[in-house]
């Protein structure tokens with residue numbers, strides 16, 4: 001088991017990789033605990049749950065709303081949940097994002113922890129303290145920054161995760177390697193079969209390294225004013241794709257990584273060989289690399305990106321595998337790249 005401590009200005013979060021769901025009580029001192037989870041997790045793991053009351057939420061992005069938040073809050077009131085209690089989210093990114101948000105606003109904030117169960121959630125969504133819900137067509141537009149007391153990444157639970165969801169998480173793992181760690185990128189290329197078959201050693205290594213990378217970045221810049229922007233590598237195009245195509249986030253990120261790498265090649269920051277190794281790696285994994293949405297729709301969506309300032313977008317490029325540079329790119333330049341490179 002690996003343990004990583006994420007320290008921010010106001011919080012300390014303990015992250016445990018390879019710990020079992022069954023040991024969660026070791027990390028809880030609150031007398032009253034309520035679980036938030038979804039039906040897939042209950043189907044596979046209900047018998048392993050400690051005997052705490054359960055609030056079950058629905059599945060999919062469409063339930064990540066204020067309406068779900070209100071329903072949970074009514075139940076917390078019924079359970080007489082108070083400031084000394086702990087809210088425990090057991091699930092993927094959707095359960096964690098909602099649990100963290102409810103815990104942050106209920107009674108002006110109660111303690112919370114996660115058992116993170118999807119690969120995407122273990123390497124990304126449950127780490128770093130961004131909590132929130134969607135509003136209308138705007139993803140994660142309502143939320144806050146607040147770190148969970150603990151995150152348990154029980155990597156054995158990944159054995160019941162559908163293959164497609166595994167690929168989704170690997171998209172973010174590749175992103176982490178590309179932005180900071182060439183050695184990890186090589187490991188991915190050299191151990192693809194082990195990774196895809198969920199070999200415990202390979203997966204625990206990748207989850208641990210990903211969390212280390214994200215934690216170090218978040219410790220320097222919790223509220224995304226500088227360093228944390230690195231994590232948006234591949235995400236400008238990914239968010240635009242997700243607006244118009246029903247595609248898993250990690251897959252959209254894969255297409256976004258190839259696009260950002262192509263711009264990096266065009267600007268002579270990376271070599272053709274580096275570009276090819278990135279695209280080949282994603283293809284070997286089975287992730288998509290090509291845009292499948294009308295370019296005009298993509299450009300419109302990028303214009304509405306919440307990270308846009310005036311006519312520029314802070315765009316994350318690769319300087320080499322394992323190192324990024326962030327540049328302001330004008331919307332018109334980006335528009336040309338989309339027509340030219342996609």
Ligand SMILES: NC(=O)c1ccc[n+]([C@@H]2O[C@H](COP(=O)([O-])OP(=O)(O)OC[C@H]3O[C@@H](n4cnc5c(N)ncnc54)[C@H](O)[C@@H]3O)[C@@H](O)[C@H]2O)c1
Pocket residue numbers: 038039040041044059060061064091092093094095097117118119120121124125126127128129130131139140157158159160161162165168249
């Ligand atoms: N807060 C952040 O920093 C952050 C970062 C990235 C993504 N996110 C958010 O995370 C969400 C996506 O997360 P996700 O991909 O985990 O989606 P998800 O929570 O919908 O989980 C994916 C699917 O896998 C199922 N599942 C999860 N764990 C399982 C297991 N062990 N066995 C069987 N089935 C399991 C879920 O029920 C669901 O159907 C999005 O809403 C996204 O906005 C947040």
Ligand SMILES: [Zn+2]
Pocket residue numbers: 124172235249253
């Ligand atoms: Zn992402």
